Amino acid sequence: MLGGAVLICKLARFEQSILPHMDAAYNLARWLTRNEHDAQDMVQEAYLHAYKFFDAFRGVDGRAWLLTVVRDTCYTRLQQNRSRDTMTSFDEEIHTIEDDASNPSALVLKSGEIEMLKESLEQLPGKFREIIVLRDLEEFSYKQIADVTNVPLGTVMSRLARARERLKRILCARLKEKP
Amino acid sequence: MDCTNAQTLIDSYMDGELDLVGKLEIEDHLPGCALCSQRYDDRQIIRDRLKRGSAYFKAPPALQKRIQRSIRQAAKAESSPRWLSWSWVRVAVPLAAAALVVLTLVPFFRGPSPEGILTQEVVSSHVRSLMANHLTDVPSSDQYTVKPWFNGKVNFSPPVVNLADQGCPLVGGRLDYLNDRPAAALVYQRDKHLINVFIWPSSDRTASTPASATRQGYNIFHWRQSGMNFWAVSDLERGQLEKFATMLKTSTQI
Numbered sequence: 001m002l003g004g005a006v007l008i009c010k011l012a013r014f015e016q017s018i019l020p021h022m023d024a025a026y027n028l029a030r031w032l033t034r035n036e037h038d039a040q041d042m043v044q045e046a047y048l049h050a051y052k053f054f055d056a057f058r059g060v061d062g063r064a065w066l067l068t069v070v071r072d073t074c075y076t077r078l079q080q081n082r083s084r085d086t087m088t089s090f091d092e093e094i095h096t097i098e099d100d101a102s103n104p105s106a107l108v109l110k111s112g113e114i115e116m117l118k119e120s121l122e123q124l125p126g127k128f129r130e131i132i133v134l135r136d137l138e139e140f141s142y143k144q145i146a147d148v149t150n151v152p153l154g155t156v157m158s159r160l161a162r163a164r165e166r167l168k169r170i171l172c173a174r175l176k177e178k179p
Numbered sequence: 180m181d182c183t184n185a186q187t188l189i190d191s192y193m194d195g196e197l198d199l200v201g202k203l204e205i206e207d208h209l210p211g212c213a214l215c216s217q218r219y220d221d222r223q224i225i226r227d228r229l230k231r232g233s234a235y236f237k238a239p240p241a242l243q244k245r246i247q248r249s250i251r252q253a254a255k256a257e258s259s260p261r262w263l264s265w266s267w268v269r270v271a272v273p274l275a276a277a278a279l280v281v282l283t284l285v286p287f288f289r290g291p292s293p294e295g296i297l298t299q300e301v302v303s304s305h306v307r308s309l310m311a312n313h314l315t316d317v318p319s320s321d322q323y324t325v326k327p328w329f330n331g332k333v334n335f336s337p338p339v340v341n342l343a344d345q346g347c348p349l350v351g352g353r354l355d356y357l358n359d360r361p362a363a364a365l366v367y368q369r370d371k372h373l374i375n376v377f378i379w380p381s382s383d384r385t386a387s388t389p390a391s392a393t394r395q396g397y398n399i400f401h402w403r404q405s406g407m408n409f410w411a412v413s414d415l416e417r418g419q420l421e422k423f424a425t426m427l428k429t430s431t432q433i
Contacts, residue, residue: 010254011251022243136226164222164226
Protein backbone atom coordinates (compact mmCIF):
# COMPACT_ATOMS: atom_id res chain seq x y z
CA MET A 1 0.00 0.00 0.00
CA LEU A 2 1.44 3.31 -1.13
CA GLY A 3 -0.03 5.31 1.78
CA GLY A 4 1.55 2.94 4.26
CA ALA A 5 4.95 3.28 2.61
CA VAL A 6 4.71 7.06 2.72
CA LEU A 7 3.90 6.89 6.42
CA ILE A 8 6.77 4.53 7.18
CA CYS A 9 8.97 6.96 5.30
CA LYS A 10 7.59 9.82 7.39
CA LEU A 11 8.32 7.96 10.62
CA ALA A 12 11.86 7.19 9.46
CA ARG A 13 12.53 10.80 8.53
CA PHE A 14 11.08 11.98 11.83
CA GLU A 15 13.20 9.55 13.82
CA GLN A 16 16.23 10.69 11.92
CA SER A 17 15.79 14.46 11.99
CA ILE A 18 13.71 15.25 15.08
CA LEU A 19 14.03 12.47 17.63
CA PRO A 20 17.79 12.97 18.25
CA HIS A 21 17.14 16.47 19.64
CA MET A 22 15.28 15.30 22.70
CA ASP A 23 17.94 16.60 25.08
CA ALA A 24 17.63 20.08 23.60
CA ALA A 25 13.84 19.84 23.82
CA TYR A 26 13.96 18.70 27.42
CA ASN A 27 16.55 21.29 28.42
CA LEU A 28 14.46 24.16 27.05
CA ALA A 29 11.24 22.79 28.53
CA ARG A 30 12.96 22.25 31.88
CA TRP A 31 14.22 25.82 31.99
CA LEU A 32 10.90 27.28 30.84
CA THR A 33 8.71 25.29 33.22
CA ARG A 34 11.34 25.15 35.99
CA ASN A 35 9.86 21.80 36.88
CA GLU A 36 10.96 18.30 35.95
CA HIS A 37 7.51 16.78 35.77
CA ASP A 38 5.98 19.55 33.65
CA ALA A 39 9.02 19.52 31.40
CA GLN A 40 8.51 15.83 30.62
CA ASP A 41 4.85 16.41 29.84
CA MET A 42 5.71 19.35 27.62
CA VAL A 43 8.33 17.43 25.67
CA GLN A 44 6.02 14.50 25.09
CA GLU A 45 3.20 16.79 24.00
CA ALA A 46 5.54 18.76 21.76
CA TYR A 47 6.86 15.60 20.12
CA LEU A 48 3.39 14.30 19.32
CA HIS A 49 2.49 17.69 17.94
CA ALA A 50 5.68 17.81 15.92
CA TYR A 51 4.98 14.37 14.46
CA LYS A 52 1.43 15.35 13.56
CA PHE A 53 2.62 18.46 11.75
CA PHE A 54 5.88 17.03 10.49
CA ASP A 55 4.75 17.58 6.91
CA ALA A 56 5.02 21.31 7.61
CA PHE A 57 8.74 20.89 8.38
CA ARG A 58 10.55 21.96 5.24
CA GLY A 59 13.92 23.08 6.47
CA VAL A 60 17.04 21.23 7.46
CA ASP A 61 17.30 22.58 11.01
CA GLY A 62 15.31 19.96 12.88
CA ARG A 63 16.56 21.12 16.25
CA ALA A 64 15.40 24.73 15.79
CA TRP A 65 12.06 23.54 14.40
CA LEU A 66 11.52 21.19 17.33
CA LEU A 67 12.45 23.87 19.86
CA THR A 68 9.92 26.23 18.27
CA VAL A 69 7.25 23.59 18.90
CA VAL A 70 8.50 22.96 22.44
CA ARG A 71 8.48 26.66 23.21
CA ASP A 72 4.95 27.13 21.89
CA THR A 73 3.76 24.13 23.89
CA CYS A 74 5.34 25.46 27.07
CA TYR A 75 4.00 28.98 26.69
CA THR A 76 0.52 27.69 25.94
CA ARG A 77 0.61 25.60 29.08
CA LEU A 78 2.11 28.36 31.19
CA GLN A 79 -0.60 30.73 30.04
CA GLN A 80 -3.26 28.16 30.84
CA ASN A 81 -1.82 27.80 34.30
CA ARG A 82 -1.85 31.58 34.59
CA SER A 83 1.61 31.38 35.96
CA ARG A 84 2.83 34.52 37.61
CA ASP A 85 5.76 34.45 35.28
CA THR A 86 3.68 35.04 32.18
CA MET A 87 0.93 37.06 33.81
CA THR A 88 3.29 39.97 34.29
CA SER A 89 3.57 40.87 30.64
CA PHE A 90 7.12 41.11 29.48
CA ASP A 91 8.26 44.63 28.76
CA GLU A 92 11.65 44.90 27.16
CA GLU A 93 12.17 48.43 28.45
CA ILE A 94 11.50 47.63 32.11
CA HIS A 95 14.44 45.29 32.10
CA THR A 96 16.81 47.78 30.64
CA ILE A 97 20.50 47.90 31.37
CA GLU A 98 21.42 50.24 34.13
CA ASP A 99 24.76 51.87 34.38
CA ASP A 100 26.75 49.85 36.81
CA ALA A 101 29.83 52.07 36.75
CA SER A 102 29.67 52.40 40.51
CA ASN A 103 29.64 48.68 40.96
CA PRO A 104 32.34 46.97 39.00
CA SER A 105 32.53 43.36 40.07
CA ALA A 106 35.20 40.87 39.56
CA LEU A 107 33.41 37.56 39.36
CA VAL A 108 35.15 34.63 40.83
CA LEU A 109 32.94 31.58 40.85
CA LYS A 110 33.93 28.65 42.95
CA SER A 111 32.50 25.25 42.22
CA GLY A 112 29.82 25.51 44.92
CA GLU A 113 28.60 28.71 43.41
CA ILE A 114 27.52 27.08 40.18
CA GLU A 115 24.27 26.16 41.90
CA MET A 116 23.80 29.79 42.72
CA LEU A 117 24.25 30.67 39.05
CA LYS A 118 21.58 28.19 38.08
CA GLU A 119 19.21 29.59 40.68
CA SER A 120 19.87 33.08 39.37
CA LEU A 121 19.04 31.95 35.86
CA GLU A 122 15.80 30.42 37.12
CA GLN A 123 14.93 33.73 38.67
CA LEU A 124 15.06 35.59 35.34
CA PRO A 125 11.86 36.42 33.45
CA GLY A 126 10.98 33.70 30.93
CA LYS A 127 11.98 35.63 27.82
CA PHE A 128 15.39 36.42 29.32
CA ARG A 129 15.82 32.88 30.58
CA GLU A 130 15.05 31.28 27.24
CA ILE A 131 17.39 33.52 25.28
CA ILE A 132 20.31 32.63 27.55
CA VAL A 133 19.40 28.94 27.37
CA LEU A 134 19.21 29.06 23.58
CA ARG A 135 22.46 30.96 23.23
CA ASP A 136 24.73 29.70 25.96
CA LEU A 137 23.43 26.18 26.51
CA GLU A 138 22.09 25.33 23.07
CA GLU A 139 24.67 27.53 21.32
CA PHE A 140 22.19 28.73 18.75
CA SER A 141 23.19 31.52 16.41
CA TYR A 142 21.33 34.81 16.69
CA LYS A 143 19.53 33.90 13.49
CA GLN A 144 18.34 30.58 14.91
CA ILE A 145 17.22 32.32 18.09
CA ALA A 146 15.31 34.87 16.01
CA ASP A 147 13.57 32.02 14.20
CA VAL A 148 12.69 30.07 17.32
CA THR A 149 11.50 33.04 19.38
CA ASN A 150 9.94 34.76 16.39
CA VAL A 151 11.51 38.19 16.98
CA PRO A 152 13.77 40.34 14.76
CA LEU A 153 17.53 39.87 14.91
CA GLY A 154 18.00 43.30 16.53
CA THR A 155 15.69 42.30 19.36
CA VAL A 156 17.70 39.12 19.89
CA MET A 157 20.85 41.21 20.29
CA SER A 158 19.42 43.72 22.72
CA ARG A 159 17.43 41.17 24.68
CA LEU A 160 20.43 38.93 25.12
CA ALA A 161 22.53 41.87 26.35
CA ARG A 162 19.85 42.80 28.89
CA ALA A 163 19.34 39.21 29.95
CA ARG A 164 23.01 38.67 30.67
CA GLU A 165 23.31 41.93 32.53
CA ARG A 166 20.30 41.05 34.65
CA LEU A 167 21.69 37.58 35.32
CA LYS A 168 24.96 39.05 36.50
CA ARG A 169 23.18 41.45 38.85
CA ILE A 170 21.10 38.70 40.41
CA LEU A 171 24.17 36.55 40.81
CA CYS A 172 26.20 39.37 42.38
CA ALA A 173 23.40 40.12 44.82
CA ARG A 174 23.28 36.45 45.80
CA LEU A 175 27.03 36.26 46.23
CA LYS A 176 26.95 39.29 48.51
CA GLU A 177 24.18 37.83 50.66
CA LYS A 178 26.20 34.72 51.16
CA PRO A 179 28.15 34.76 54.42
CA MET B 180 33.38 54.20 20.43
CA ASP B 181 32.08 55.25 23.82
CA CYS B 182 31.16 52.92 26.70
CA THR B 183 27.41 53.08 26.09
CA ASN B 184 27.87 51.84 22.55
CA ALA B 185 30.39 49.26 23.64
CA GLN B 186 28.05 47.94 26.31
CA THR B 187 25.29 47.29 23.82
CA LEU B 188 27.63 45.50 21.43
CA ILE B 189 29.77 43.56 23.84
CA ASP B 190 27.52 40.48 23.83
CA SER B 191 27.37 40.30 20.06
CA TYR B 192 31.12 40.64 20.04
CA MET B 193 31.58 37.82 22.51
CA ASP B 194 29.17 35.63 20.53
CA GLY B 195 31.00 36.34 17.28
CA GLU B 196 27.88 37.91 15.80
CA LEU B 197 29.27 41.38 15.23
CA ASP B 198 30.14 42.68 11.77
CA LEU B 199 33.76 43.49 10.99
CA VAL B 200 33.50 47.25 11.61
CA GLY B 201 31.87 46.75 15.00
CA LYS B 202 34.38 44.08 15.89
CA LEU B 203 37.32 46.36 15.13
CA GLU B 204 35.80 49.22 17.09
CA ILE B 205 35.22 47.06 20.17
CA GLU B 206 38.71 45.67 19.98
CA ASP B 207 39.95 49.21 19.79
CA HIS B 208 37.91 50.28 22.84
CA LEU B 209 38.35 47.38 25.25
CA PRO B 210 42.07 47.58 26.11
CA GLY B 211 41.76 51.25 27.11
CA CYS B 212 38.56 50.88 29.18
CA ALA B 213 38.71 49.05 32.52
CA LEU B 214 34.96 49.16 32.98
CA CYS B 215 34.09 47.57 29.67
CA SER B 216 36.91 45.05 30.03
CA GLN B 217 35.54 44.09 33.40
CA ARG B 218 32.07 43.69 31.96
CA TYR B 219 33.42 41.56 29.17
CA ASP B 220 35.31 39.33 31.56
CA ASP B 221 32.26 38.88 33.78
CA ARG B 222 30.20 37.91 30.77
CA GLN B 223 32.71 35.33 29.73
CA ILE B 224 32.96 33.81 33.18
CA ILE B 225 29.21 33.41 33.44
CA ARG B 226 28.93 31.98 29.97
CA ASP B 227 31.73 29.51 30.48
CA ARG B 228 30.33 28.38 33.81
CA LEU B 229 26.91 27.86 32.31
CA LYS B 230 28.42 25.85 29.50
CA ARG B 231 30.73 23.76 31.59
CA GLY B 232 28.53 23.51 34.64
CA SER B 233 25.59 21.19 35.01
CA ALA B 234 23.11 23.73 33.74
CA TYR B 235 22.18 21.55 30.78
CA PHE B 236 19.30 19.18 31.61
CA LYS B 237 19.39 15.97 29.63
CA ALA B 238 16.21 14.08 28.84
CA PRO B 239 15.72 11.16 31.25
CA PRO B 240 16.07 7.77 29.48
CA ALA B 241 12.56 6.77 30.55
CA LEU B 242 11.16 9.82 28.81
CA GLN B 243 13.09 8.99 25.65
CA LYS B 244 11.59 5.52 25.57
CA ARG B 245 8.12 6.79 26.31
CA ILE B 246 8.22 9.35 23.52
CA GLN B 247 9.66 6.90 21.03
CA ARG B 248 6.84 4.53 21.84
CA SER B 249 4.10 7.13 21.54
CA ILE B 250 5.48 8.37 18.21
CA ARG B 251 5.41 4.84 16.84
CA GLN B 252 1.89 4.44 18.10
CA ALA B 253 0.90 7.68 16.40
CA ALA B 254 2.50 6.44 13.19
CA LYS B 255 0.69 3.14 13.47
CA ALA B 256 -2.65 4.84 14.09
CA GLU B 257 -2.02 6.95 11.02
CA SER B 258 -1.27 4.00 8.79
CA SER B 259 -4.18 1.84 9.90
CA PRO B 260 -7.12 1.66 7.49
CA ARG B 261 -9.17 4.80 7.22
CA TRP B 262 -12.37 3.23 8.38
CA LEU B 263 -10.79 2.19 11.65
CA SER B 264 -8.95 5.37 12.38
CA TRP B 265 -9.92 7.88 14.99
CA SER B 266 -10.41 10.64 12.49
CA TRP B 267 -13.12 8.54 10.89
CA VAL B 268 -14.73 7.73 14.20
CA ARG B 269 -14.62 11.37 15.16
CA VAL B 270 -16.78 12.18 12.15
CA ALA B 271 -18.98 9.10 12.17
CA VAL B 272 -20.02 9.05 15.79
CA PRO B 273 -21.53 12.56 15.87
CA LEU B 274 -23.18 11.86 12.50
CA ALA B 275 -24.75 8.67 13.79
CA ALA B 276 -25.87 10.44 16.94
CA ALA B 277 -27.40 13.27 14.92
CA ALA B 278 -29.19 10.80 12.65
CA LEU B 279 -30.60 9.00 15.67
CA VAL B 280 -31.89 12.25 17.15
CA VAL B 281 -33.50 13.25 13.85
CA LEU B 282 -35.15 9.86 13.42
CA THR B 283 -36.47 10.01 16.97
CA LEU B 284 -37.82 13.52 16.61
CA VAL B 285 -39.25 13.34 13.09
CA PRO B 286 -42.59 11.83 14.20
CA PHE B 287 -43.03 14.75 16.59
CA PHE B 288 -42.44 17.33 13.93
CA ARG B 289 -44.48 15.72 11.22
CA GLY B 290 -47.66 17.67 10.59
CA PRO B 291 -50.81 16.33 12.20
CA SER B 292 -52.78 13.70 10.26
CA PRO B 293 -55.92 14.79 8.32
CA GLU B 294 -58.03 13.18 11.01
CA GLY B 295 -56.06 15.04 13.65
CA ILE B 296 -56.75 18.33 11.90
CA LEU B 297 -60.45 17.51 11.61
CA THR B 298 -60.63 16.55 15.29
CA GLN B 299 -59.11 19.89 16.20
CA GLU B 300 -61.60 21.68 13.91
CA VAL B 301 -64.53 19.87 15.51
CA VAL B 302 -63.39 20.81 19.01
CA SER B 303 -62.80 24.43 17.96
CA SER B 304 -66.26 24.64 16.41
CA HIS B 305 -67.77 23.18 19.55
CA VAL B 306 -65.97 25.66 21.78
CA ARG B 307 -66.84 28.56 19.47
CA SER B 308 -70.52 27.62 19.48
CA LEU B 309 -70.54 27.81 23.28
CA MET B 310 -68.55 31.03 23.47
CA ALA B 311 -70.06 33.20 20.79
CA ASN B 312 -73.66 32.97 21.94
CA HIS B 313 -74.44 31.32 18.65
CA LEU B 314 -75.33 27.85 19.70
CA THR B 315 -78.32 27.44 17.44
CA ASP B 316 -79.70 29.06 14.31
CA VAL B 317 -82.92 27.21 14.79
CA PRO B 318 -83.66 26.71 18.49
CA SER B 319 -86.17 23.92 18.60
CA SER B 320 -86.55 20.53 20.18
CA ASP B 321 -88.84 19.58 17.36
CA GLN B 322 -87.02 17.48 14.84
CA TYR B 323 -89.64 18.32 12.25
CA THR B 324 -88.77 21.99 12.58
CA VAL B 325 -85.06 21.54 12.63
CA LYS B 326 -84.68 19.14 9.73
CA PRO B 327 -86.49 21.30 7.14
CA TRP B 328 -84.59 24.34 8.31
CA PHE B 329 -81.48 22.93 6.66
CA ASN B 330 -83.21 22.82 3.28
CA GLY B 331 -81.59 25.27 0.96
CA LYS B 332 -78.76 25.88 3.42
CA VAL B 333 -76.87 22.68 2.82
CA ASN B 334 -77.03 20.37 -0.15
CA PHE B 335 -77.93 17.36 1.93
CA SER B 336 -80.61 16.44 4.39
CA PRO B 337 -79.19 15.52 7.78
CA PRO B 338 -81.04 12.93 9.83
CA VAL B 339 -82.54 14.74 12.79
CA VAL B 340 -83.96 12.84 15.77
CA ASN B 341 -84.96 13.98 19.21
CA LEU B 342 -83.56 11.79 21.92
CA ALA B 343 -85.53 13.39 24.75
CA ASP B 344 -86.94 10.02 25.76
CA GLN B 345 -83.42 8.80 26.33
CA GLY B 346 -82.44 11.87 28.39
CA CYS B 347 -80.82 13.85 25.57
CA PRO B 348 -83.27 16.42 24.27
CA LEU B 349 -82.61 18.20 20.99
CA VAL B 350 -81.79 21.87 21.58
CA GLY B 351 -81.65 23.06 17.98
CA GLY B 352 -79.74 23.19 14.73
CA ARG B 353 -77.05 25.36 13.33
CA LEU B 354 -75.18 25.84 10.13
CA ASP B 355 -71.45 25.31 10.54
CA TYR B 356 -68.45 24.92 8.37
CA LEU B 357 -66.09 21.97 8.74
CA ASN B 358 -63.56 20.12 6.67
CA ASP B 359 -63.75 22.83 3.99
CA ARG B 360 -67.49 22.47 3.51
CA PRO B 361 -70.79 23.42 5.12
CA ALA B 362 -71.94 21.02 7.81
CA ALA B 363 -75.12 20.63 9.78
CA ALA B 364 -74.67 21.00 13.51
CA LEU B 365 -77.25 19.53 15.83
CA VAL B 366 -77.18 20.47 19.47
CA TYR B 367 -78.28 18.08 22.19
CA GLN B 368 -78.29 18.42 25.89
CA ARG B 369 -77.48 15.84 28.51
CA ASP B 370 -78.11 17.21 31.99
CA LYS B 371 -76.09 20.44 31.98
CA HIS B 372 -73.76 19.31 29.19
CA LEU B 373 -74.19 20.38 25.61
CA ILE B 374 -73.34 18.05 22.76
CA ASN B 375 -72.58 19.23 19.25
CA VAL B 376 -73.14 16.71 16.49
CA PHE B 377 -71.65 17.70 13.16
CA ILE B 378 -73.03 15.98 10.09
CA TRP B 379 -71.90 16.18 6.49
CA PRO B 380 -71.94 13.78 3.55
CA SER B 381 -69.17 11.25 3.10
CA SER B 382 -67.95 9.83 -0.17
CA ASP B 383 -67.55 6.52 1.63
CA ARG B 384 -70.88 4.78 1.92
CA THR B 385 -69.79 2.02 4.27
CA ALA B 386 -70.73 2.30 7.92
CA SER B 387 -68.15 2.39 10.69
CA THR B 388 -68.30 1.91 14.43
CA PRO B 389 -67.75 4.99 16.62
CA ALA B 390 -64.13 5.87 17.19
CA SER B 391 -63.11 8.10 20.04
CA ALA B 392 -60.66 10.91 20.62
CA THR B 393 -59.91 13.42 23.33
CA ARG B 394 -58.76 17.01 22.83
CA GLN B 395 -58.37 19.76 25.40
CA GLY B 396 -60.54 17.80 27.80
CA TYR B 397 -63.37 17.31 25.30
CA ASN B 398 -64.48 13.85 24.25
CA ILE B 399 -65.18 13.08 20.65
CA PHE B 400 -66.91 10.17 18.97
CA HIS B 401 -67.15 9.94 15.25
CA TRP B 402 -68.56 7.39 12.89
CA ARG B 403 -69.88 6.99 9.41
CA GLN B 404 -73.34 5.86 8.52
CA SER B 405 -75.70 6.08 5.55
CA GLY B 406 -73.13 8.07 3.61
CA MET B 407 -72.80 10.71 6.32
CA ASN B 408 -70.03 11.65 8.70
CA PHE B 409 -71.11 12.07 12.32
CA TRP B 410 -68.89 13.83 14.80
CA ALA B 411 -70.18 14.20 18.33
CA VAL B 412 -68.23 16.39 20.71
CA SER B 413 -68.92 17.37 24.28
CA ASP B 414 -67.48 17.94 27.73
CA LEU B 415 -69.67 14.99 28.69
CA GLU B 416 -67.88 12.16 30.40
CA ARG B 417 -66.54 9.67 27.89
CA GLY B 418 -68.77 6.73 28.77
CA GLN B 419 -71.90 8.93 28.66
CA LEU B 420 -70.92 10.37 25.30
CA GLU B 421 -70.32 6.92 23.94
CA LYS B 422 -73.80 5.92 25.10
CA PHE B 423 -75.19 9.00 23.39
CA ALA B 424 -73.30 8.20 20.20
CA THR B 425 -74.67 4.66 20.17
CA MET B 426 -78.17 5.96 20.78
CA LEU B 427 -77.94 8.47 17.97
CA LYS B 428 -76.42 5.92 15.63
CA THR B 429 -79.27 3.47 16.29
CA SER B 430 -81.94 6.12 15.96
CA THR B 431 -80.70 7.54 12.70
CA GLN B 432 -80.24 4.18 11.01
CA ILE B 433 -82.19 4.09 7.82
